[in-house]
Amino acid sequence: MKIEQYISQLLYRYQCVTVPGFGAFLTEFQSAQLDESSHSFYPPKKMVSFNPFIKNNDGLLANHLAEAEKISYEVAVNAIQNEVSHWKTKIQEFGNFSIKNIGDFSLNSEKNIVFVPVDQINYLKESFGLSSFISPAVKREVLRETYKEEVEQLEEQAPIIFTPEKKRNYSFLKYAAVFLLSAGIAGTVGYKFYEKKIAEETLLVQTNVQKKVNQKIQEATFYISNPLPSVTLTVPAEKMPYHVVAGVFRIESNAEEHYQRLLKLGFKAIRLAPNKHGLFPVLYGSYPSYTDAQQAMKDIHKLDNKDAWLLIQEQ
Structure with missing residues (x-):
């Protein structure tokens, strides 16, 4: 077959x-x-x-x-x-x-x-x-020369003519400037007097408000009738889809014996649930990335078992 x-x-x-x-x-x-x-x-x-x-x-x-x-x-x-x-x-x-x-x-x-x-x-x-x-190579020099020739031909056929802009008469603006300057001088004196008056009234209002605030602070009693419940943050567990497999056993007792042996050797051994064939996998460990699992498998080949292999669970 x-x-x-x-x-x-x-x-x-x-x-x-x-x-x-x-x-x-x-x-x-x-x-x-x-x-x-x-x-x-x-x-x-x-x-x-x-x-x-x-x-x-x-x-x-x-x-x-x-x-x-x-x-x-x-x-x-x-x-x-x-x-x-x-x-x-x-x-x-x-x-x-x-x-x-x-x-x-x-x-x-x-x-x-x-x-x-x-x-x-x-x-x-x-x-x-x-x-x-x-993809064929693009001949950039040839294309650039072609576009240059086309632009030169268009310039010859339709030359650009510059028309000077007519100068406008702005003499009336100087009279308006003299009027505004005179009005500004007259208004400056009145505006300073107005600013002084507003500042005095503002200070008086702020003083009264501050007195009332201080009085309320002294008399206040703080009490929270409905405290917010405590918040519990749950950090998602890191996915470990890459496993270095020590062996797959038909008899569960053999899988348990092998699992205990790996723990005694210092490995972070794991036993997976039986697969759809009724076999019991035993792992040297699980890892978040392919690179970590590959390096761990190489070390295990040297130290303990050259037949250890990599299992990747689909996400």
Whole structure:
């Protein structure tokens, strides 16, 4: 049974698709690219990579295969094992083999697997229908010279004529200025007297008001009949969608035993609720970002378990 198409289908939906006993295909977002040398534009995409150290069965591929082929979960697991055995035989005998729409595998001089992903497939759903394209270079110098010639031709055909503005007679303004100056001098004396009178009356009113305010303050009794209720602020918990998985167990007692072992080792271990397959996941820990989880997984590979793998819960 060929499982390539089912791996390809899952790569559109998940960031990590594990093939039990073989390795895991990981996807990473890459923003749109511009190649200035060739004037080429490339849309955003998911870059596919391969990690041969993640081999544990997380149930994702087997469950998808069972639902698509209408077979039991156990039969799906056996089908995956047979296909993986076939891949390993091909790479040992011929040194290379290919998985359709995913990439090519080969062995280097040190007998390590080298993976080269295909370029034609973009697993980013948001970029569906977008393809790369090449834009011809814009010849800016040619366009600038063309516009310059057109402007010169228009200037020759329709020359611009400047008409001097007629000077208006403003002699009547000087008489109005003399009248206003005389009126201003006469009004200044009266205005100062008026200001002095207003200031005296304002001071008298302010003094009386201040006396009444001081009296009310001395007699006031402060009492709050209906105090406001206390306010409780709830800080939202930080989302932890990235998990480093220590193992997934069919028997709950085995999961609990492994969980206790991790706690004794100093890990912030977590037990998740059983998944839809009835399996009990045990985590080394949960993290808010992919970078933190990836770094933690690398440390765990060195210190405790090279088969630890990354689980990403969809938001």
